[in-house]
Amino acid sequence: MKIMSVLSKRIGYVLIDLSGTLHIEDLPIPGAIESLQKLRDSQNLKLKFVTNTTKESKQTLLSRLTRTGFNIEEKEVFTSLTAARKLLENRNLRPFYMLSEDALNDFSGINSDEPNAVVVGLAPTEFHYENMTKAFRLLLDGSTLVAIHKARYYKRKDGLALGPGAFVTALEYSAGVKAEVVGKPEAAFFLSALSDVGGTPEETVMIGDDAKDDVEGALKAGLNAILVKTGKYRQEDENTIEPKPTFVAENFSKAVEFILNHNQ
Numbered sequence: 230m231k232i233m234s235v236l237s238k239r240i241g242y243v244l245i246d247l248s249g250t251l252h253i254e255d256l257p258i259p260g261a262i263e264s265l266q267k268l269r270d271s272q273n274l275k276l277k278f279v280t281n282t283t284k285e286s287k288q289t290l291l292s293r294l295t296r297t298g299f300n301i302e303e304k305e306v307f308t309s310l311t312a313a314r315k316l317l318e319n320r321n322l323r324p325f326y327m328l329s330e331d332a333l334n335d336f337s338g339i340n341s342d343e344p345n346a347v348v349v350g351l352a353p354t355e356f357h358y359e360n361m362t363k364a365f366r367l368l369l370d371g372s373t374l375v376a377i378h379k380a381r382y383y384k385r386k387d388g389l390a391l392g393p394g395a396f397v398t399a400l401e402y403s404a405g406v407k408a409e410v411v412g413k414p415e416a417a418f419f420l421s422a423l424s425d426v427g428g429t430p431e432e433t434v435m436i437g438d439d440a441k442d443d444v445e446g447a448l449k450a451g452l453n454a455i456l457v458k459t460g461k462y463r464q465e466d467e468n469t470i471e472p473k474p475t476f477v478a479e480n481f482s483k484a485v486e487f488i489l490n491h492n493q
Contacts, residue, residue, distance in 0.1 A: 273492070311335070444470060
């Protein structure tokens with residue numbers, strides 16, 4: 230464990246990443262279930278779960294969390310899919326989706342006739358040559374490229390795997406465009422999630438395993454941030470970002486311990 234900076238205020242709000250921080254696929258991170266309950270038992274803390282997960286709908290994600298042993302309600306979860314849907318609706322965009330079939334459930338009712346946008350999430354079966362070419366041609370014709378997130382990689386049970394960022398970057402390069410990113414590490418994503426619980430950045434800490442998307446993004450949005458050494462974490466990740474994490478913890482349990490001790 231390593232303290233990188235000093236918290237100046239009492240923590241009242243906690244944003245928590247899911248995959249890699251609380252669980253990996255259907256396996257909970259050891260101690261995470263019990264430590265989450267400790268946070269809930271602390272009367273003066275409000276929690277929000279924030280995730281870039283795009284390979285499954287919110288309902289499927291919640292079912293996974295329940296099977297894994299977590300008691301998390303739908304209203305407590307803010308996803309990048311939710312943020313992407315809001316963008317499409319606000320801008321009247323008609324998407325060509327590069328999303329998994331399950332994730333598409335979160336976009337029901339959105340008109341996708343005659344697309345004027347390309348929406349990319351984590352969808353391994355969709356990243357084939359013909360789909361990438363169709364997306365490329367739409368972008369050349371003026372469509373908007375929307376990246377639900379640009380994660381470089383994520384953690385599976387069998388090891389690290391490519392995230393959607395590589396495919397978004399390929400489209401940017403070939404079509405000469407720049408994607409609009411709606412999930413982490415965008416400041417708007419963190420602040421929108423925080424507005425749901427009524428907190429201020431100075432009183433909030435983000436806990437996550439991704440140094441760039443979870444931690445650096447939160448810090449640049451004005452939040453405090455704890456990097457956990459689970460999930461996609463790789464040795465010395467904390468030294469690859471600026472500003473530095475507020476705290477580096479071995480796991481979620483140690484992150485919770487740090488918050489509760491700070492608030493005593």
